[in-house]
Amino acid sequence: MLNDAEVVKNADRFVRLIIRRPQAYEFSQRFGESDKQITMPGIAFLDWQGRLLGTAELEGEGAAKKLVEKMKEIGR
Amino acid sequence: MNVGTTRFLAVLFCCVMYVAAAAESEIKPAALGADTRAPTAEEAKTYGLDALVGRVRGQYVTALDKEGPAAKAGLKAGDVILSLDDNKLYSRDDLEDVMRVTKPGASVKVAVKRAGTFKEEALTVTLGTALAASKDAFTWQYAGPGQLNQTRARARKEGKLILVGLSGADT
Numbered sequence: 068m069l070n071d072a073e074v075v076k077n078a079d080r081f082v083r084l085i086i087r088r089p090q091a092y093e094f095s096q097r098f099g100e101s102d103k104q105i106t107m108p109g110i111a112f113l114d115w116q117g118r119l120l121g122t123a124e125l126e127g128e129g130a131a132k133k134l135v136e137k138m139k140e141i142g143r
Numbered sequence: 144m145n146v147g148t149t150r151f152l153a154v155l156f157c158c159v160m161y162v163a164a165a166a167e168s169e170i171k172p173a174a175l176g177a178d179t180r181a182p183t184a185e186e187a188k189t190y191g192l193d194a195l196v197g198r199v200r201g202q203y204v205t206a207l208d209k210e211g212p213a214a215k216a217g218l219k220a221g222d223v224i225l226s227l228d229d230n231k232l233y234s235r236d237d238l239e240d241v242m243r244v245t246k247p248g249a250s251v252k253v254a255v256k257r258a259g260t261f262k263e264e265a266l267t268v269t270l271g272t273a274l275a276a277s278k279d280a281f282t283w284q285y286a287g288p289g290q291l292n293q294t295r296a297r298a299r300k301e302g303k304l305i306l307v308g309l310s311g312a313d314t
Contacts, residue, residue, distance in 0.1 A: 069281040069308075070280050070281050074281060075279065075280065075281050078281055078282075078306070080303060080304065081298075081303055081304050081305060081306035082284055082285070082294050082297050082298045082301065082303050082304075082305050082306070083281075083282070083283050083284045083285070083305075083306050083308070084283065084284070084285040084286070084287075084290060084291065084294045084305060084306070084307045084308070085240055085283040085285070085286055085287075085307070085308040085310065086287060086288050086307060086308070086309055086310070087233070087234060087236055087237055087240070087287075087310040088196070088198065088233070088234075088310060089195040089196035089197070089198040089233055090195065090231070090233065090287065090288050091309040091310055092196050093195070093196075093288070094288055094307070094309060095309060105309060107309045107310065108308075108309060108310050109308075109309050110306055110307065110308055110309070111306075111307040111309060112304055112305065112306060112307075113295075113298075113304065113305040113307060114298070114304055114305070115295050115296075115298040115299035115303075115304075115305065116295070117291070117295060120304065125308075138306070141304060142304060
């Protein structure tokens, strides 16, 4: 899904970090909104200060399209 | 030199430059020169390995390329690699992620627990080159929470935001 042409095209707006299980759980708890964890597999968008700007899911119907919309919205 | 020869040389030059650019566009990940797997429960106990959310830390070295970077640095089969620079390893994917985002020729600090003594030691490995990946693909630029500070510094420097991929896959 990440290799979708539109996702790849919009990826240059971001510095890209991957975190896998189990450390992804720690990250999700640390940066998740209030008491919610960030859905996994998923994407978290941060600014350079480490503040959470938004999230996106990587599974489900239309996930690639929704991810691209989020990338454009956040990266504006 | 006549016009025909000049045109031929111009076309030849363009072809050479195109091939050179195509070669440069390939992303060449680094390579450690070691086959690894997750430690067994018994190995985790024997080596005194930490666990996080049920995942044992470390990659058990099963085999080495004789002339490869890991062997040259003194790694042995039976050692358990705990981390590469600031990146703790909890899976083979963690190790491969670091290789994908590190340039061949770079030196990395490798924390290992030694076979036999089970003591922790630090080695420095100069990474080799793996097979090239395609440029037309989504690529990660950093791997693991140990690199979050570098990621933030780069984002600040380049005026970009950060996209963090969180993988819940069992690897």
